[in-house]
Amino acid sequence: MSRRDRLTCALGLTLVLVALTVALVACGDTSDGGRRDMDDDAKVTALEDDVSSARDGVVRAVAAALGSDFVGGKRRHRWCGESYAPRGVRLDEHLRFAPSPLGVQGATDAAARVLEEQGWTVERPGNPAVVVGTRGAVEVRVEAGPAAVQLDLGNPDCLETSDDVARAFADRDIADVAWESPSS
Amino acid sequence: MSTVVVPVDVPALPVMGSLPDGAVGLENDLRAALVNAKDVQAWAEAISADAFTGDASDASGHALTRFSRRLDVTEAALERAVLATSHFEDRLARLFSQSLTLDGDRTSLNGDLANLRADVAAASEADTAELQARADRLEARSTRLRDDIAAWSTRYADAEAEFVAALAAVDTVEEGRVAAADPGRVDPAVVVRTLGSDADDPAAVRRWWDRLSEAERQAVIAELPALVGNLAGVPVRYRDAANRAAVGSDVDGLTAQQADEPLTEQERDRLANASAVADVLDDYSQDVDPVTGELLAHLTQYQPDEHSGDGGVALFLGDPDVADHVSVYVPGTLSETGTLDGTIGNVDALHDAAGRSGDGTVAVGFWLDYDAPSIDGFSPGEIADLARVVTPGEAAAGGRDLADYLDGLRASDEGAPAHLSLIGHSYGATTSAYAAHDGAPVDDLVLLGSPGSPTSTAAGLTSADVHVGSADFDPITLLGASGPGLPGPLGYDPAQDSFGGQRFEVDPGSYRVQDLFHNHSSYFDDASLSNITDIVTGHDPDPVDGRHPGSYQTLDQLLVGSSAVSGGEWLWERGEDVVDGVVGSVVGGVRGLAEGLVRFP
Numbered sequence: 001m002s003r004r005d006r007l008t009c010a011l012g013l014t015l016v017l018v019a020l021t022v023a024l025v026a027c028g029d030t031s032d033g034g035r036r037d038m039d040d041d042a043k044v045t046a047l048e049d050d051v052s053s054a055r056d057g058v059v060r061a062v063a064a065a066l067g068s069d070f071v072g073g074k075r076r077h078r079w080c081g082e083s084y085a086p087r088g089v090r091l092d093e094h095l096r097f098a099p100s101p102l103g104v105q106g107a108t109d110a111a112a113r114v115l116e117e118q119g120w121t122v123e124r125p126g127n128p129a130v131v132v133g134t135r136g137a138v139e140v141r142v143e144a145g146p147a148a149v150q151l152d153l154g155n156p157d158c159l160e161t162s163d164d165v166a167r168a169f170a171d172r173d174i175a176d177v178a179w180e181s182p183s184s
Numbered sequence: 185m186s187t188v189v190v191p192v193d194v195p196a197l198p199v200m201g202s203l204p205d206g207a208v209g210l211e212n213d214l215r216a217a218l219v220n221a222k223d224v225q226a227w228a229e230a231i232s233a234d235a236f237t238g239d240a241s242d243a244s245g246h247a248l249t250r251f252s253r254r255l256d257v258t259e260a261a262l263e264r265a266v267l268a269t270s271h272f273e274d275r276l277a278r279l280f281s282q283s284l285t286l287d288g289d290r291t292s293l294n295g296d297l298a299n300l301r302a303d304v305a306a307a308s309e310a311d312t313a314e315l316q317a318r319a320d321r322l323e324a325r326s327t328r329l330r331d332d333i334a335a336w337s338t339r340y341a342d343a344e345a346e347f348v349a350a351l352a353a354v355d356t357v358e359e360g361r362v363a364a365a366d367p368g369r370v371d372p373a374v375v376v377r378t379l380g381s382d383a384d385d386p387a388a389v390r391r392w393w394d395r396l397s398e399a400e401r402q403a404v405i406a407e408l409p410a411l412v413g414n415l416a417g418v419p420v421r422y423r424d425a426a427n428r429a430a431v432g433s434d435v436d437g438l439t440a441q442q443a444d445e446p447l448t449e450q451e452r453d454r455l456a457n458a459s460a461v462a463d464v465l466d467d468y469s470q471d472v473d474p475v476t477g478e479l480l481a482h483l484t485q486y487q488p489d490e491h492s493g494d495g496g497v498a499l500f501l502g503d504p505d506v507a508d509h510v511s512v513y514v515p516g517t518l519s520e521t522g523t524l525d526g527t528i529g530n531v532d533a534l535h536d537a538a539g540r541s542g543d544g545t546v547a548v549g550f551w552l553d554y555d556a557p558s559i560d561g562f563s564p565g566e567i568a569d570l571a572r573v574v575t576p577g578e579a580a581a582g583g584r585d586l587a588d589y590l591d592g593l594r595a596s597d598e599g600a601p602a603h604l605s606l607i608g609h610s611y612g613a614t615t616s617a618y619a620a621h622d623g624a625p626v627d628d629l630v631l632l633g634s635p636g637s638p639t640s641t642a643a644g645l646t647s648a649d650v651h652v653g654s655a656d657f658d659p660i661t662l663l664g665a666s667g668p669g670l671p672g673p674l675g676y677d678p679a680q681d682s683f684g685g686q687r688f689e690v691d692p693g694s695y696r697v698q699d700l701f702h703n704h705s706s707y708f709d710d711a712s713l714s715n716i717t718d719i720v721t722g723h724d725p726d727p728v729d730g731r732h733p734g735s736y737q738t739l740d741q742l743l744v745g746s747s748a749v750s751g752g753e754w755l756w757e758r759g760e761d762v763v764d765g766v767v768g769s770v771v772g773g774v775r776g777l778a779e780g781l782v783r784f785p
Binding site for chain 2: 074
């Protein structure tokens with residue numbers, strides 16, 4: 001068999017196998033249908049509740065301890081994989097605050113202390129300006145700098161759902177995070 | 185003991201009410217208004233009066249000429265405002281950097297003063313002279329530092345005052361007329377001509393840009409944002425400014441046009457692409473570099489009409505011109521400007537992970553300025569577009585453009601050369617391999633889920649270190665594994681041991697046929713993400729053995745085997761349902777029988 005023939009065979013085999021796979025995947029994706037989507041919707045709602053609770057609880061406490069005023073924030077809705085296989089969802093709330101008067105070291109120390117006091121598992125990675133707190137599926141990442149303090153909270157590990165649920169989640173509009181200061 | 189006079193602590197610096205990111209935001213808004221005004225002026229000048237004849241034609245021509253001149257007055261005022269804001273932003277950036285230095289000195293001095301107070305409290309009479317000498321030295325340091333802080337405060341106040349004055353100088357129509365008639369006003373066309381024939385040479389472009397005055401740069405950006413934003417060699421912060429202006433112009437202009445008349449297909453594609461990019465920029469509008477205060481997102485490429493309407497776009501989180509580690513991710517099939525969710529999610533995850541390491545500053549971006557096979561519907565053209573996934577033509581063409589883009593990043597890099605890594609996924613891995621083969625100046629090449637490489641060995645591909653992430657149960661990576669020494673339709677499998685790349689640990693994936701594509705889209709998770717992060721920050725990933733003939737499942741084996749497993753699961757689940765149904769019927773029948781017997785008199 002010539003090299004050209006082998007390439008032709010390989011190409012043909014590839015096309016057949018890819019078509020077969022697409023067909024199988026399509027069958028597999030519809031096999032458990034609506035019931036799974038309802039379960040997944042409930043999981044997503046629970047995740048959103050957990051993130052909102054973290055924002056209204058430990059994040060507020062961290063911001064207060066740092067003495068940093070809220071500047072703005074965005075809530076991001078994303079799928080985990082690619083458009084043809086989204087796999088699940090990731091929620092990320094990005095919150096930006098003014099720099100802390102405690103300085104970078106003081107701010108990260110204070111953030112770690114608050115997280116620990118509220119029962120979060122605290123990690124200090126190699127970057128001394130970063131503190132990470134974890135509770136359940138939710139992670140709070142605090143990064144302090146001379147120009148800003150930024151907090152990201154969400155689920156770094158993919159929450160697996162059906163592809164349809166993941167697509168619907170990622171289709172949501174970008175949302176500004178509402179933040180009312182304690183005095184208002 | 186005699187008294188030792190210890191100086192009081194140096195108070196904190198005044199808070200900067202204006203920060204660089206605020207100035208950048210204002211500058212972008214002013215520039216967007218300027219570009220919009222230029223668009224309208226161009227439209228007015230292009231309108232033909234042929235629809236009229238006689239006096240009506242003359243009147244129409246005169247009206248449009250007057251309108252165009254009035255717009256020119258507005259543009260001249262906006263040009264000065266943009267330039268003033270740009271200068272202000274530069275000054276703020278310098279002042280902010282100086283404030284960090286001063287604050288560090290202050291913290292150090294106050295610490296020394298605290299130590300001195302503690303020593304004084306514990307000292308005896310015999311120590312007085314030595315302690316007072318220490319106090320005097322600290323007093324001298326304190327005086328110098330207070331003077332420096334006072335000078336810094338004056339410079340900051342001057343910067344704000346001069347900025348306000350510059351804006352106030354163009355806030356009337358008459359001042360706008362004066363600005364428009366200024367013989368020193370920059371003519372962007374003249375400036376661009378000085379580039380000559382060097383537009384394809386990123387290093388020459390960088391030298392040209394460095395020679396321009398700030399006024400010339402701003403004039404060219406406002407007049408030709410599409411040129412500057414995509415010109416390899418121009419510093420990234422200016423490309424970002426130009427591309428943001430172009431995006432804003434497209435969204436505003438086409439949205440307004442859409443309200444009056446139907447858009448052409450090309451205009452609809454352009455608006456969709458511009459809106460998708462604008463959404464990403466909005467998504468990151470609150471993300472700043474916590475050290476410098478500058479916006480995190482940098483739009484380094486924006487070509488909304490390219491690639492059959494799919495558009496071309498590249499964006500960084502972080503500034504690649506100043507970062508220690510720079511990484512460019514190239515997504516694969518089905519990626520286009522309108523579907524950036526997965527791509528930006530991967531970039532964000534990697535930027536976050538690399539930023540935690542503390543191994544230097546990091547900028548992570550994606551490049552999607554090639555015609556990745558995609559499908560937006562089921563027209564013959566779209567199906568033909570997707571079918572190109574089995575040929576390397578687009579990867580080869582994209583690889584050349586990608587290499588040029590990376591040359592541009594090298595040319596605009598400041599300071600010591602950054603550690604540059606190129607990460608390709610799926611068809612993007614093949615594209616990245618072609619770019620490396622074309623001489624892309626990268627230190628590390630990472631091929632994720634690669635369907636094939638143009639050469640049979642890493643050494644034949646590039647002098648960079650080649651790393652391969654290939655899940656055992658990712659069917660796409662097996663496309664290139666047709667057999668020993670045999671390429672697949674897109675080239676050779678880089679995960680083969682004979683290829684000579686360094687394969688690293690990734691999750692093998694699920695052995696169910698319905699999960700196989702999920703396996704292909706899981707490289708930015710868990711162990712794989714950790715290893716990619718190591719590569720991006722200049723470390724070695726956890727190695728695993730490359731594929732040896734006979735030691736792995738080929739594509740047909742994987743498809744047949746995983747289908748059998750999934751089929752078995754399906755039967756098992758349905759079997760359980762059947763058993764549940766039978767048991768339920770039996771139990772229900774027995775219960776009904778028993779209840780009937782109990783009721784029976």
